[in-house]
Amino acid sequence: MDFEKTIIITGGAGFIGSHVVKLFVKKYPRYKIINLDKLTYAGNLANLKDVENMPNYQFIKADICDYENIKKIISTNNVNGIIHLAAESHVDRSIVDPFTFARTNVMGTLSLLQAARDFWEPTGWSDNCRFYHISTDEVYGALELNRPEGDPSASECGGGPFGDKFFTEDTRYNPHSPYSAAKASSDHFVRAYHDTYGMPTIVTNCSNNYGPFQFPEKLIPLFINNIRHRKPLPVYGKGENVRDWLYVEDHARAIDVIFHKGVIGETYNIGGFNEWKNIDLIKVLIKVTDRLLGRPEGADDDLITYVTDRKGHDMRYAIDSTKLKDELGWEPSLQFEEGIEKTVRWYLDNQDWLDEVTSGDYLKYYERMYSK
Numbered sequence: 001m002d003f004e005k006t007i008i009i010t011g012g013a014g015f016i017g018s019h020v021v022k023l024f025v026k027k028y029p030r031y032k033i034i035n036l037d038k039l040t041y042a043g044n045l046a047n048l049k050d051v052e053n054m055p056n057y058q059f060i061k062a063d064i065c066d067y068e069n070i071k072k073i074i075s076t077n078n079v080n081g082i083i084h085l086a087a088e089s090h091v092d093r094s095i096v097d098p099f100t101f102a103r104t105n106v107m108g109t110l111s112l113l114q115a116a117r118d119f120w121e122p123t124g125w126s127d128n129c130r131f132y133h134i135s136t137d138e139v140y141g142a143l144e145l146n147r148p149e150g151d152p153s154a155s156e157c158g159g160g161p162f163g164d165k166f167f168t169e170d171t172r173y174n175p176h177s178p179y180s181a182a183k184a185s186s187d188h189f190v191r192a193y194h195d196t197y198g199m200p201t202i203v204t205n206c207s208n209n210y211g212p213f214q215f216p217e218k219l220i221p222l223f224i225n226n227i228r229h230r231k232p233l234p235v236y237g238k239g240e241n242v243r244d245w246l247y248v249e250d251h252a253r254a255i256d257v258i259f260h261k262g263v264i265g266e267t268y269n270i271g272g273f274n275e276w277k278n279i280d281l282i283k284v285l286i287k288v289t290d291r292l293l294g295r296p297e298g299a300d301d302d303l304i305t306y307v308t309d310r311k312g313h314d315m316r317y318a319i320d321s322t323k324l325k326d327e328l329g330w331e332p333s334l335q336f337e338e339g340i341e342k343t344v345r346w347y348l349d350n351q352d353w354l355d356e357v358t359s360g361d362y363l364k365y366y367e368r369m370y371s372k
């Protein structure tokens with residue numbers, strides 16, 4: 001079959017990547033979608049069951065740091081689009097093991113850029129080719145919490161309910177964790193390839209995502225699972241840190257819009273103007289989970305356990321996504337209440353998925369299946 005485009009989506013077996021792969025495979029039967037993933041602990045092909053037999057989907061197990069192999073994959077498949085999500089993504093792991101983050105997020109992105117350049121540049125960067133790098137709001141550092149009561153009407157004076165500023169596309173990079181430092185570095189390399197070689201690149205910086213298929217080391221799936229099993233909920237510090245939450249399918253829709261309509265060389269912030277103090281979010285998670293499990297209200301409030309704060313814990317993230325709305329017409333489609341309800345329900349209905357990814361059995365299975 002002749003395809004209109006061939007797109008590599010890196011990290012397509014991970015949380016956000018799997019939603020992007022599924023959206024593209026289903027929505028664009030004329031595109032060939034190659035999911036290129038190393039299958040680290042965070043990559044799980046079970047996330048892609050919906051599309052694994054579709055004729056326009058292909059999985060390739062590969063490491064983005066393996067420059068020669070990536071170069072071969074890009075040229076053999078005549079790839080003209082890359083949507084790059086593969087990364088080490090968990091801040092706590094980056095604090096313990098920063099080298100792995102530098103290797104994958106920085107060197108991996110660089111080898112992918114260079115491999116794409118090797119294939120695309122000799123033909124004069126055809127109109128069709130595009131390198132789209134997915135990044136995080138964490139590169140901007142941390143905002144102040146200077147409206148501690150969370151007054152929603154305060155946003156009329158600028159900023160959000162918890163602080164008087166947002167991250168915009170012009171905010172200076174100021175990463176604090178090894179994770180965000182590595183992501184910041186990769187963003188700089190992508191822009192350098194645009195500015196130096198003329199590579200058609202786009203960068204987006206998104207706020208915290210939530211939804212189905214997120215690895216249960218991140219706050220929301222970890223806590224839903226712990227509530228279900230009546231295990232302690234380890235709240236870092238005082239639980240006052242603020243995060244800006246976006247439903248993962250809304251992020252995938254934004255990626256679709258930006259991949260097709262975004263202006264080359266530009267950066268777009270993606271977020272839903274949906275800030276939550278951790279402790280308030282955790283109380284909502286307990287309430288919704290208990291309700292769906294038929295437990296009395298308040299039954300699990302005592303699971304909240306304040307623990308030593310994360311080192312260098314960023315106080316507040318809040319994205320201003322006005323540019324994306326004004327220029328490309330994207331807006332989040334789900335209200336938070338609806339998104340959280342769907343998410344809790346999904347994890348409660350998919351205990352097998354949670355058990356599998358926490359047991360490590362699936363890693364052994366894929367090691368056998370895909371070992372060279």
Ligand code: NAD
Binds near residue numbers: 062087210
């Ligand atoms: P994830 O950890 O769930 O998935 C990462 C995927 O990348 C996994 O499938 C893993 O196997 C793969 N991978 C890791 N190293 C690789 C390598 N060397 N070669 C090939 N594949 C490799 O991550 P996620 O939460 O889905 O995040 C995806 C991207 O979105 C990341 O770049 C992250 O920085 C960014 N992001 C995430 C969030 C969030 O809230 N999760 C928010 C904004 C931006």
Ligand code: TYD
Binds near residue numbers: 091208222
């Ligand atoms: P996380 O899901 O790890 O995302 P990020 O660090 O990228 O924002 O954490 C979200 C927030 O929840 C963050 O402020 C840290 C906090 N947190 C806890 O309080 N306890 C936990 O066990 C985890 C994993 C996170």
